[in-house]
Amino acid sequence: MSFTDLDLTQEELEQFCTFVSKYTLAIIHFFKNVWISFFKPKNYYIQTAHIVYTKEGAEQDTEDVTQEYRRGGPKQIMNEKSTDVVDFYFRVKYLYNSKQYFYITRSATHVFPPLAPKMTFRLPIKEAFMLDIDNVPMYNITDDIKMYEGPHYDFNNETVLLSDMLGSEKNCPTIRLVNIMGTVVEYNLDTDSINHHTLWSPNKI
8 A cells, every 4th residue: 555545635744754754753853862871871862952931922832842952052042033922941751871950041142051060069869848827747749859950959050939849739839858967958949049059048048
């Protein structure tokens, strides 16, 4: 059987070819990422890149910009965006020493991979919880936070809004963090930001 036997219109044939091409590429990228994850550990290997943005008068939208990000970085992507974008941030999923991390930034001119961190002492996060309105721990989000904390425990040298990392949760408005020394701090999920300098001193934010 050939395409001509299917009695498709030209438009239907083009749509079918686009569909096959799109999902064939997706499958190829999936197996490529699997291969790299298991057999070719590589520092700062970009798996996916997305831009989350809001245009004036519109709802928030998310766009996969992996290929553009790999080729030209954030500057090229922002140059192609219309001027009515009023808010945005990038979310980059990457591998470092075979482990998966996320890089969040609101800088349109950032450089990936992030600059090498200075030799300073940093206290890693040991545990992280989402608390309900009565300050009762409801969800353990330690693994999620550690992915954003990055391989050097510095949030990729960025100041990150908690809402950019975890979204908004009306029933769990507070995040509780505990470090390896037992220090406990709490942040508001909707309004607070964190970085490795002020992480354990929320009054400095």
